[in-house]
Amino acid sequence: MGSSETVLHEGAGAHAPDKQAIAERAAKTLWSTDRAAQALGVEILAVGPGSATLAMVVGDDMVNGHDTAHGGFIFALADTAFAYACNSHGQVTVAAHCAITFIRPGRRGGRLIAEAREISCAGRSGIYDVRISAGDEVIAEFRGHSRTIGGSFLPAAPEAK
Amino acid sequence: MGSSETVLHEGAGAHAPDKQAIAERAAKTLWSTDRAAQALGVEILAVGPGSATLAMVVGDDMVNGHDTAHGGFIFALADTAFAYACNSHGQVTVAAHCAITFIRPGRRGGRLIAEAREISCAGRSGIYDVRISAGDEVIAEFRGHSRTIGGSFLPAAPEAK
Amino acid sequence: MGSSETVLHEGAGAHAPDKQAIAERAAKTLWSTDRAAQALGVEILAVGPGSATLAMVVGDDMVNGHDTAHGGFIFALADTAFAYACNSHGQVTVAAHCAITFIRPGRRGGRLIAEAREISCAGRSGIYDVRISAGDEVIAEFRGHSRTIGGSFLPAAPEAK
Amino acid sequence: MGSSETVLHEGAGAHAPDKQAIAERAAKTLWSTDRAAQALGVEILAVGPGSATLAMVVGDDMVNGHDTAHGGFIFALADTAFAYACNSHGQVTVAAHCAITFIRPGRRGGRLIAEAREISCAGRSGIYDVRISAGDEVIAEFRGHSRTIGGSFLPAAPEAK
Known part of the structure; x- marks a missing residue:
């Protein structure tokens, strides 16, 4: 791990710098090919080992017949946060x-925040909870179950590290 | 209910023509304001009392970092089928x-079919199962729980029908 | 599989006699050590490949503070039916x-029937739905996800069969 | 609320004494008729507003065909903790x-602890998470959805209050 990265994450607290750096590299790698998240306008606010915080604005094309955020898009945001957390x-x-x-219903134009955190990680199976909120209001609670299916998807570490 | 509609649904089998007609009017009403489903390219193949069959092609903007259909879009299709079924x-x-x-993963460009059917409807609470498939393969199984919150959302029946 | 068993299950319809016989041997083997199901008074009405139908009476020690069947015992019956179906x-x-x-609430003294059926079985993962009913009333709907973790648990087939 | 009770719960911290006292009276009332929990040997370790911690030993009649705690009994403990928390x-x-x-499997003779806490309580709908553990090991994670259906089930407050 390079010294500059170590410095960057000095404030990461309980997390070893290695784990934090892996989480950030994982997020970067996933994002580079994650056309769905990009098209949805998802913004990655933070990632850590087992966690991720994302944001998304409820666009005009994300409302349903009741004129509130379509559940599919709320789910998509939560599911994306879950993916970044469980791949971290x-x-x-x-x-x-x-x-x-x-x-509670999500409003058109509202900014949704999804906070994913690891509840359990045993063997190849994980549980992650994601809270989706808009301002002070909780919009939805999501629980995802993951399955680790293979080796590392991270690119080889850059030279001199 | 007008005679022409009755004729149209003569083959609806076990369903009373009224129920089938209500399901079709409900779908039409929901669809007219369902910008999310329209933007996703969802196609309504069939609706009935407590059921709905929808289709959607996995677009280039619906794939994730593993290069398969983002779960959020598979969910969005299933959730939409659920909505049409439980509002029917x-x-x-x-x-x-x-x-x-x-x-199983959904492929880019593949056409997903979501078939929703009513499992239970007791008081204000309903359960609907949705199978999402692509050709002969089942991609996902969805179970939705609904809550009826108010009166009819159907427009008054047009005159002379 | 010996000819006598084949004859016994001639009427199994769509199921190959082998599969039906395996399901019955699996149920017998599970039951022999399933002290929980025995203590609950569970009765196995039928088993087949991917399916099981069980019964249980809501005993005096199975009611909760609202004086209806404790959800834990309704679950236990459903979970048992699920176990017999996914191990079949x-x-x-x-x-x-x-x-x-x-x-709906289950009544003290009522006889609950749990019918489990296979919804999906892909690789090591399965989905089984169980409906719990009492007479004409549906009491609960259960969905179980299974994981196959090892080899056969069946005793070697007896000689001369 | 009487002064003696206030004293008893002086250490309840963030909770108003009233809420803590209501939770304790609710638990006492539920327990008095909760034959299922009594028969299972459930022990109430603590209750609070929106929370409950219970214990249960995996008895000889609670093991299944794989010789580990039957899922139904793990569920029953979790569900009971959930009930005490959501009725608190x-x-x-x-x-x-x-x-x-x-x-992870629960062992015969092991003591299971279930800790329930409120995740969300909006209108008549609540979400409660329950972690079931045995020593340092997490055995299961449970999420319950509740529905408030009526008025108070508490007996009238004692005199002089």
């Missing part, structure tokens, strides 16, 4: 089963 | 809780 | 994730 | 939908 260890990990509870 | 009785009904199991 | 292929298979929706 | 506000509240993920 650098191993290829996929969603196996997800559940979402819709608590 | 003409009462304002919303999704409360949904779970999806991803079984 | 003779491979060691365990429950990974289960969800249950409580639709 | 003193309003009649029932389980609508529950999901459980089995992470």
Whole structure:
């Protein structure tokens, strides 16, 4: 791990710099090919080992017949946060089963924040909870179950590291 | 209900023509303001009392970092089918809780079919199962829980029908 | 599989006699050590490849503070039916994730029937739905996700069969 | 609320004494008729507003065909903790939908601890998470959805209050 990165993450607290750096490289790698998240206008606010915080604005094309945020897009944001969190260890990990509870409607034009955190990681199976909120209001609670299916998807570490 | 519509749905089998007609009017009404489904390119293949069959092609902007259909879009299709099925009785009904199991990856360019059917409808609570498939392969299984929250959202029946 | 068993299951319809016989041997083997199901008074009404139908009476010690069947016992019956269905292929298979929706209360002294059927079986992962009913009323709907973890748990077939 | 109770709960921290006292009276009331929990040998370790911690030993009659704790009994403990947590506000509240993920097997004779906490409480709908552990190991994660259906189930407050 290079010294400059170590400095950058000095404030990461409980996390070893290595784990934080892996989470950031994982997010960067995923993002580079994640056309869906890019097209949705998802913004990655933070990633860490087992965690991710993302934002997305409810666009005009994301509302349903009841004129509130279509559940599919709320789910898509949560699922994306889940993906970044469960892949943050650098191993290829996929969603196996997800559940979402819709608590309050999301408004057109509102900015949704999704915070994913690791609840359990045992063997190849993980559980991640994602809270989706808009301002002070919780919009939905999501729980994702992941399955690690293979080796590292990270590119080889750059030279001199 | 006018005679012409009755004739149109003569083959609806077990369903009373009224229920089938209500399901079709409900779908039409929902669709007219469902910008999300329209933008996703969702196609409504069939609706009935408690059921709906929809299709969607996995577009280039619907793939994720593993280069397969982003779970959010598979969910969005399933959730849309669920919405049309649970609103097919003409009462304002919303999704409360949904779970999806991803079984096989969806391919870019593939055409997904979502078939929603009513499993339970007791009081204001309903359960709907949606199978998402691509050709002969099942891609995902979805179970949605709905809550009926209000009166009819159907426009008054047009005159002379 | 010996000819006598083939004859016994001649009426199994769509199922190959071998598969039906395996399901029955699997159920017998599981049951012999399933102290929980025995203590709950569970009765196995039928098993088949991917399916199982069980019954249980809501005993006096199975009611909760609202004086209806404790959800834990309704779940236990459903989970048992799920176990017999997902182990019916003779491979060691365990429950990974289960969800249950409580639709109507179960009555003290009522006889609950749980019907499990296979929804999906892909690789090592399976989905099984279980409907729990009492007479004409549906009490709960259960969906179980299984994971096959090892080889056969069936005893070697007896000689001369 | 009487002064003696206030003293007893002086250490309740962030919780108003009233809320803590209501939670304790709710637990006492539920327990008095909760034959299922009593028969299972459930022990109530703590209750608070929106929370409950319970214990149960995996008895000889709680093991399944794989000789580990039957999922139904793990669920029953979690579901009971959920019930005490979601009824802790003193309003009649029932389980609508529950999901459980089995992470590690429970051992015969092991003491399981279930800790329930409130994740969301909006209108009549609540979400409660329950972690079931044995020593340092997490055995299962449970998420319950509740529905408040009526008024208070608490007995009238004692005199002089």
